[in-house]
Amino acid sequence: MTHIKVSDELIKFIEKCPSMFHTVRTISEELNEAGYTYLKEGQSWNIEKGGKYYTTRNGSSLIAFQIGSTRGDYHFQLSAAHSDSPTFKLKTVPETEGQGGYLKLNVEGYGGMIDSSWLDRPLTIAGRVMVQEGDQIESRLVHIDKDLLIIPNVCIHFNRKINDGYTYNRQVDLCPLFSAGELTKGDFDKLIAEACGIENAQDAKKEPMPGGAPAAETTRILGKDLFLVNRQRGVVWGAEAEFVSSPRLDDLQCAFASLKGFLAAENNRAVNVYCVFDNEEVGSNTKQGAMSTFLYDTLQRINIGLGKTAEDYYSAVARSFLVSCDNAHAVHPNHPELSDKDNAPYMNKGIVIKENANQKYTTDAVSRAAFTAICNKAGVPVQTFANRSDIAGGSTLGNLSNTQVSLNAVDIGLPQLAMHSSFETAGSRDTEYAIRALKAFFETDIEIGEGGIRLLTKEVQDGIEIG
Numbered sequence: 001m002t003h004i005k006v007s008d009e010l011i012k013f014i015e016k017c018p019s020m021f022h023t024v025r026t027i028s029e030e031l032n033e034a035g036y037t038y039l040k041e042g043q044s045w046n047i048e049k050g051g052k053y054y055t056t057r058n059g060s061s062l063i064a065f066q067i068g069s070t071r072g073d074y075h076f077q078l079s080a081a082h083s084d085s086p087t088f089k090l091k092t093v094p095e096t097e098g099q100g101g102y103l104k105l106n107v108e109g110y111g112g113m114i115d116s117s118w119l120d121r122p123l124t125i126a127g128r129v130m131v132q133e134g135d136q137i138e139s140r141l142v143h144i145d146k147d148l149l150i151i152p153n154v155c156i157h158f159n160r161k162i163n164d165g166y167t168y169n170r171q172v173d174l175c176p177l178f179s180a181g182e183l184t185k186g187d188f189d190k191l192i193a194e195a196c197g198i199e200n201a202q203d204a205k206k207e208p209m210p211g212g213a214p215a216a217e218t219t220r221i222l223g224k225d226l227f228l229v230n231r232q233r234g235v236v237w238g239a240e241a242e243f244v245s246s247p248r249l250d251d252l253q254c255a256f257a258s259l260k261g262f263l264a265a266e267n268n269r270a271v272n273v274y275c276v277f278d279n280e281e282v283g284s285n286t287k288q289g290a291m292s293t294f295l296y297d298t299l300q301r302i303n304i305g306l307g308k309t310a311e312d313y314y315s316a317v318a319r320s321f322l323v324s325c326d327n328a329h330a331v332h333p334n335h336p337e338l339s340d341k342d343n344a345p346y347m348n349k350g351i352v353i354k355e356n357a358n359q360k361y362t363t364d365a366v367s368r369a370a371f372t373a374i375c376n377k378a379g380v381p382v383q384t385f386a387n388r389s390d391i392a393g394g395s396t397l398g399n400l401s402n403t404q405v406s407l408n409a410v411d412i413g414l415p416q417l418a419m420h421s422s423f424e425t426a427g428s429r430d431t432e433y434a435i436r437a438l439k440a441f442f443e444t445d446i447e448i449g450e451g452g453i454r455l456l457t458k459e460v461q462d463g464i465e466i467g
Helices: 002-015 020-033 187-195 249-264 294-305 310-318 365-378 397-401 430-443
Strands: 052-057 061-067 076-082 087-097 103-110 123-133 136-143 177-179 220-230 235-237 243-246 271-277 321-325 351-354 382-385 408-413 415-417 424-427 445-449 452-456 463-466
Touching: 002 235, 002 243, 002 249, 002 430, 020 052, 020 061, 020 123, 020 136, 020 249, 020 271, 061 294, 076 249, 076 294, 076 397, 076 430, 087 187, 103 187, 123 187, 136 187, 136 220, 187 220, 243 249, 249 271, 249 321, 249 415, 249 424, 249 430, 271 294, 271 397, 294 310, 321 365, 321 397, 321 430, 351 365, 351 430, 365 382, 365 408, 365 430, 365 452, 424 430
Parallel strands: 076 271, 076 321, 321 408, 351 382
Antiparallel strands: 052 061, 061 271, 087 103, 087 220, 103 177, 123 136, 123 220, 235 243, 243 424, 351 408, 415 424, 445 452, 452 463
């Protein structure tokens, strides 16, 4: 069945993406295979009509774009997802010793994870390491593919009230166990060095040369961005294979689906743009987050590369449309009372359009109408999400990126359970729905005017008027 095949592909994609840095590398590899040209931010760009390109920032955010070829004016049609997920980040000095020879790792929270979901399961480490070779410093990705760590719960005999509700102290309760005495301080750094391909496993120092010559530079590690990774493999499950469960479904499910839709689509009348931003889980206010200048800078450079003026850019943005893709809360089977009963999505019943009166989401009547019409044309079911009025919700990419590039936008997602757990669950059919919806979006030329919106499919004569 197609949806099971797509879910299997999603799981394989997620397995290649244990950190935001690996996610960008994995997406870059797919873009390379599809004929996209990599443009470095620090160099001049040479772009042409009909071309396919991508650029990255910090190795953890990526923007790809296809340039249409059939008309002089243009606009942007964009999707945005995020590359990061809630987890624990290792501190600069990661090793901490305990009684009896225990060696633990010192971590701090990254994002709003469900702490208890990280205990009593095999974990490992992934991220990037900055390595010096002579006068060069380079980034190397690390993913230790073995069961390396575990965060043990206190047994119920020592904590009789653990099932009455327990607040975990991240400095005390959530330190991963690395060794019971076989290893000592410094061995973790050796492990990371070996994973980086460094023969001398310790941070090397300058060694004096014979005869008083200047000290020789040797390979050493100067910096690390390393995170805990849940080793549990994703699965498609249920008597009818209804569910997919995996680490990091939020938001790699949307990153995957929007990538597949983007790559499968053609639109000669627009510039299609695929974005994956880092740091959504910690507010996006970084140099590579949705609130950064990354999107603005990229769109400006596209405009310049096409020989357009500043006036052309502002006109193009005013006619542009963004689909912000970040997963949504499905109705919980044991706690339906937590959802608004009339505006709540269910797994396997289609794309979720999210809205919020306080503008935590970008959706309004105009963007809802446009995206719903596109989904209807593609045969993709659409659902609605709004929080209960007495429960505060979060925000996501769309309204944050709009602080830099203001355009028409809709917030969508795929319904899932246990968001921000180390192991999340979604419907196995919804990824396929999202791919079809995003493909239809990128293939539909959206003309936004004062009186409404005109949606033009690949066959321009199939216009739909709204407004």
